[in-house]
Amino acid sequence: MYNAKYIIPGILFFLALALVPVVYNMGHQFEVKPELPKDQKECVLPTNEMRDKHMQLLNEWRNEAVRDGSRIFVNAKGQKYVKSLTNTCMSCHPDKAKFCDRCHETVGVAPYCWDCHNLTPNQKSPIPPVASAATGGH
């Protein structure tokens, strides 16, 4: 091979560089602790399902509420909830920064729900009080 003395160390250096994040995070467990509501024990679905599928659930809720006019969600236990991001989700999880953002910022997603939806049913002004890079960065 021509120039092996340059190419092989070059490849090794590149591999080392590419693997730095993997090695750096090895042994660390991925853990995000969002602040849970103090006065509520359970969510509309079991916690694991909410963690994995809240985006699908919200998408279904919006289609069913807006397009079909079906605005009541019944979970497996037969409990009924209003399909509403601001009025149902955010009345239990009132602090977006301590609940939504902790995960979203860690995994690097920026959902644009807050461009239109209000943070809580008690919000006083239309501008979200916590200005964050996560809002509207799409």
Next chain:
Amino acid sequence: MKNSRREFLKLAAVSAMGIGAARLGFLGDAPAHAAGLPTVGNYEEGLKAKHWGMAVYSAKFTPERIAACRKACHDEHNVPDIAGPKEIKWFWGASYEESFPTEHGHYLSEEVEHRQFPLLCNQCETPMCVKVCPTQATFQRPDGIVMMDFHRCIGCRYCMAGCPFGARSFNFQDPRPFIKDFNPHFPTRMRGVVEKCNFCAERLAVGKLPKCVEAAEGALVFGDLSDEQSDIRKVLREHFAIRRKPDAGTSPSVYYIL
């Protein structure tokens, strides 16, 4: 405890500061809206109809009453207050000529000629906006309401070109800084989305009449056009009513009693 009084006073001072801070407007104090958060029970009692329609007693409308209805509607739906060509309107007033340009009333009674007519989305039976929308963001519900799914709107404005009544507005800019009386229960829109009157579909769902009907004090009659016994059919039986631009062929569900 030697310092108990001192400690108590310190604690009292800190608590007083805390309570004082909590009273600051931006930290708490939910607005009046918070009292009426709709519950599952409210949604179970939603109003249902085969074909929602509205009758307008146009003689009862003064510019002041139109303004009152407009304010009620716009506050309820967080419609921004932007002056000029970028205006966003769900409910507005216009002259006879603007409202009924195809009626050619040359020798009108002066009273009718100078009357202001309340205008809103006509919730047409065969809506042009639905036909031209490429993403189906605008769609017609089985009960006749022409709805918008703001999530799907890509802002192409075909619907604005298609609507013969100018009932749709485009958000040229972020509407949030222009919202004065804010209702936290209804979302705002974002830049690049078309919006219009939705016959208060979100209020019908909790068993309430549209906001403008409440504010109009009887000058607007709302009800089921397919039900012969309904108030609106009774009103339309007893009075001569016209619809806007019949030659556009869209069959509005809003009837004007002259």
